[in-house]
Amino acid sequence: MPTFVYTSRCVGCGDCVDICPSDIMHYTKDRKTVNIEPDACWECLNCVKVCARFAIDVRSYADFVPMGHSISVFRDEKSQKVYWRIKYRNGKVKEFAFPIRTTPWGSIRPPYEMPEPDPQDLYSPVLSFEKESVKRAEVSIK
Amino acid sequence: MTRVSYVDSDILIIGGGMAGCGAAWEARYWGRNLKIVLVEKANIDRSGAVAMGLSAINTYLGLRYNENTIEDYVNYVKTDLMGVIREDLVYDYARHVDSTVYLFDEWGLPIFKDENGRYVREGRWQIMIHGESYKPIVAEAAKKSASEIYNRVMVTHLLKDSQNPNRVAGAIGFNVRDGRVYVFRSKAVIVSAGGGSQIYRPRSTSEGKGRTWYPHWSSGSSYGLLIEAGAVMTMMEARFSVPRYKDGYGPVGAWQLMLKAKQTNAYGQDPFSLHKEELKKLYNGKYNYVDAFPTPTNLRVYSSLLELRQGNGPIYLHTEQVLTEKNEELGWEDFLDMTITQAILWAGQNIDPMKSPSEILPSEPYVMGSHATECGAWASGPEDIVIKEASSVDERGTSYSWGYNRMSTLDGLFVAGDACGASPHKFSSGSFTEGRIAAKSAVRYIKEHSDEKVSPDSSQVEQLTVKIFEPMERYNKNKGMITGGKVSSNMMWYDQGMARLQKLMDEYAGGWSSWYTTNEHMLLRAKELLAYLKEDFINYAVAEDYHQLLRTWELWHRILTAEAVINHMLFRKETRWPGYYVRSDFPALDDDNWRVFVNSKYDSKTGTWKLWSVPVVDLR
Ligand SMILES: Cc1cc2nc3c(=O)[nH]c(=O)nc-3n(C[C@H](O)[C@H](O)[C@H](O)COP(=O)(O)OP(=O)(O)OC[C@H]3O[C@@H](n4cnc5c(N)ncnc54)[C@H](O)[C@@H]3O)c2cc1C
Numbered sequence: 001m002p003t004f005v006y007t008s009r010c011v012g013c014g015d016c017v018d019i020c021p022s023d024i025m026h027y028t029k030d031r032k033t034v035n036i037e038p039d040a041c042w043e044c045l046n047c048v049k050v051c052a053r054f055a056i057d058v059r060s061y062a063d064f065v066p067m068g069h070s071i072s073v074f075r076d077e078k079s080q081k082v083y084w085r086i087k088y089r090n091g092k093v094k095e096f097a098f099p100i101r102t103t104p105w106g107s108i109r110p111p112y113e114m115p116e117p118d119p120q121d122l123y124s125p126v127l128s129f130e131k132e133s134v135k136r137a138e139v140s141i142k
Numbered sequence: 143m144t145r146v147s148y149v150d151s152d153i154l155i156i157g158g159g160m161a162g163c164g165a166a167w168e169a170r171y172w173g174r175n176l177k178i179v180l181v182e183k184a185n186i187d188r189s190g191a192v193a194m195g196l197s198a199i200n201t202y203l204g205l206r207y208n209e210n211t212i213e214d215y216v217n218y219v220k221t222d223l224m225g226v227i228r229e230d231l232v233y234d235y236a237r238h239v240d241s242t243v244y245l246f247d248e249w250g251l252p253i254f255k256d257e258n259g260r261y262v263r264e265g266r267w268q269i270m271i272h273g274e275s276y277k278p279i280v281a282e283a284a285k286k287s288a289s290e291i292y293n294r295v296m297v298t299h300l301l302k303d304s305q306n307p308n309r310v311a312g313a314i315g316f317n318v319r320d321g322r323v324y325v326f327r328s329k330a331v332i333v334s335a336g337g338g339s340q341i342y343r344p345r346s347t348s349e350g351k352g353r354t355w356y357p358h359w360s361s362g363s364s365y366g367l368l369i370e371a372g373a374v375m376t377m378m379e380a381r382f383s384v385p386r387y388k389d390g391y392g393p394v395g396a397w398q399l400m401l402k403a404k405q406t407n408a409y410g411q412d413p414f415s416l417h418k419e420e421l422k423k424l425y426n427g428k429y430n431y432v433d434a435f436p437t438p439t440n441l442r443v444y445s446s447l448l449e450l451r452q453g454n455g456p457i458y459l460h461t462e463q464v465l466t467e468k469n470e471e472l473g474w475e476d477f478l479d480m481t482i483t484q485a486i487l488w489a490g491q492n493i494d495p496m497k498s499p500s501e502i503l504p505s506e507p508y509v510m511g512s513h514a515t516e517c518g519a520w521a522s523g524p525e526d527i528v529i530k531e532a533s534s535v536d537e538r539g540t541s542y543s544w545g546y547n548r549m550s551t552l553d554g555l556f557v558a559g560d561a562c563g564a565s566p567h568k569f570s571s572g573s574f575t576e577g578r579i580a581a582k583s584a585v586r587y588i589k590e591h592s593d594e595k596v597s598p599d600s601s602q603v604e605q606l607t608v609k610i611f612e613p614m615e616r617y618n619k620n621k622g623m624i625t626g627g628k629v630s631s632n633m634m635w636y637d638q639g640m641a642r643l644q645k646l647m648d649e650y651a652g653g654w655s656s657w658y659t660t661n662e663h664m665l666l667r668a669k670e671l672l673a674y675l676k677e678d679f680i681n682y683a684v685a686e687d688y689h690q691l692l693r694t695w696e697l698w699h700r701i702l703t704a705e706a707v708i709n710h711m712l713f714r715k716e717t718r719w720p721g722y723y724v725r726s727d728f729p730a731l732d733d734d735n736w737r738v739f740v741n742s743k744y745d746s747k748t749g750t751w752k753l754w755s756v757p758v759v760d761l762r
Contacts, residue, residue: 042353
């Protein structure tokens with residue numbers, strides 16, 4: 001059962017249902033959520049990362065991972081870091097933290113805010129912002 | 143009652159992965175007033191092969207610092223694929239890929255930098271990233287570019303123009319949560335629906351089946367959509383397997399390229415050195431592939447397979463020889479960013495990578511076009527690098543160019559990422575770049591065809607609207623016949639169809655259980671068994687709900703993909719990439735006759751295939 005949901009913690013907000021790339025987090029009849037198709041789960045842990053109530057956990061694939069392990073993850077868009085804690089079957093613990101982004105969320109400037117390109121460039125191989133980056137780099141155009 | 147929504151657009155992007163997000167960005171840059179619609183079966187914040195994140199950008203040339211030349215890159219890719227690539231396509235994305243990486247950097251993707259601000263190299267072409275949030279960052283750019291995004295809508299079929307059967311005019315699909323049908327009508331369509339996993343039987347069993355290298359949700363939809371619409375496909379036989387940490391599928395790139403961990407058999411010997419001379423006899427070709435540096439991936443894989451077959455396994459990656467307290471974080475991040483299972487597997491099996499080596503094993507085969515292989519649609523090349531031009535619509539299947547970069551052989555239909563064939567080694571950055579290239583080309587196409595009236599064939603729309611729900615109708619009609627469960631003489635659930643598909647592909651079309659070996663007899667048997675499966679899908683497929691309906695249509699795309707693969711493998715009468723599969727009846731590489739592309743076209747009315755070869759033309 002790759003990821004699974006604790007009854008006591010799930011409030012049925014549906015954030016995991018909304019994010020799952022495999023469409024396998026679904027609502028139960030009493031409006032909590034459940035992984036309905038564990039053999040289509042990639043253990044991407046997006047459901048775990050998105051769950052504000054830490055209601056989702058992992059017990060890795062039964063056919064090749066011995067029990068007794070655990071992994072917890074906390075992804076924090078404020079500190080822009082993801083924190084990992086891995087516990088071995090023999091009790092050993094590993095902890096890591098990695099950056100996730102160098103700019104604030106929502107800060108990307110969309111292409112339509114940029115000056116309109118020269119219409120002639122539509123007929124050249126140049127892509128967006130390459131004229132700028134050509135000055136910086138030399139993306140050679142044959 | 144089926145509820146239907148009509149959505150009109152100038153550009154429709156199918157699949158919001160790396161290529162689709164690149165397409166949305168570039169389409170908006172060149173087409174400020176265009177209506178750009180992106181449709182995605184999951185949620186673009188975390189969809190596609192990058193849903194979990196990545197720990198490297200595998201394609202960055204560093205032209206700014208003269209780190210490499212485009213020519214060097216093209217030669218590297220050509221050698222890795224044993225001489226068969228479209229140089230025009232590879233050259234084209236390679237000259238643009240750095241600018242994609244600069245965009246990612248600007249947007250906030252954390253890229254490792256040295257004290258001078260230069261990107262830290264993992265290998266000659268790869269750079270290291272802290273890529274846990276790679277996909278949501280790229281998706282932010284796409285969301286700000288597209289006019290509308292439809293998440294959770296699975297596209298099942300492309301739609302043809304009512305007047306011109308060679309013109310694509312949109313697509314149809316359904317919302318996987320509420321069953322609403324969406325009919326997208328568009329002047330140009332870009333297919334960027336990713337690659338194909340779970341077509342061959344995975345090595346893992348039961349619950350672990352979801353842990354494949356390419357994700358479960360890579361459903362071969364790019365190929366299924368393109369094939370059924372009659373687009374010319376190329377190199378579908380080049381389905382490949384990747385050497386990965388056994389069971390967990392942990393990536394090996396950073397370990398081999400950056401940490402310099404060595405691979406050996408159980409007795410400490412390097413498989414490739416052991417078999418090099420033997421490989422030379424069959425696979426050196428005219429271009430000395432066996433002597434090339436770096437050694438083509440498939441030859442390394444093949445030498446490991448030979449060792450395993452001789453009973454000299456396991457093959458180990460010697461992490462214990464390179465990992466120290468100082469650099470171990472790098473190794474762990476590699477997994478935590480993109481294959482978390484591998485970290486959990488080490489924890490569950492008490493493996494300390496500083497103390498003991500880990501097993502490496504070639505995976506089950508995958509059908510895809512953006513990694514180290516090249517399955518996909520046959521596409522028109524860049525306008526300024528024309529190798530052989532088409533003079534008629536019929537000639538497109540043998541030419542390299544018919545006016546619009548990355549347009550398929552069907553008018554108004556563009557391809558990028560895993561969907562575009564003969565254009566390998568794009569990886570994440572190159573796929574995004576190819577999406578940009580395709581989108582710019584689509585904008586030009588629309589401008590130059592502004593007086594053209596396109597509208598999807600209404601009878602096709604009506605038929606498909608019914609057909610999409612057939613599996614649910616069938617279930618509701620028949621479910622009363624059995625007391626419960628999933629055993630019935632007139633119903634086939636998607637998981638049952640998947641199991642049959644995977645078993646036959648594995649056993650007859652060069653899967654792992656047959657040591658990636660096949661021959662004409664086995665392939666013909668595969669074809670026969672697949673034909674039954676296809677018939678059974680048409681007559682017996684059932685789905686109880688919309689989620690199962692999603693899986694059912696994914697199965698259909700996988701079946702069509704598999705059919706292309708079998709036909710292509712039958713057609714190529716040689717062994718070009720022995721590590722990916724061996725045709726035991728033609729065990730050698732044959733540059734004189736087979737340094738060619740294999741192309742195909744499917745006729746959905748008759749269910750028949752036409753195949754032919756196209757010579758490889760080198761740029762210089
Ligand atoms: C484990 C792993 C490790 C990798 N490591 C690296 C690396 O280190 N560096 C690197 O550069 N690259 C790496 N790659 C490769 C990279 O992820 C791919 O090359 C790239 O994502 C391909 O882009 P794409 O847009 O073609 O496909 P994807 O990114 O997979 O996007 C396809 C999209 O289409 C959607 N879709 C599919 N079918 C339908 C349908 N019928 N209707 C609607 N939408 C649909 C999917 O949900 C998805 O969003 C790795 C891939 C994997 C799996």
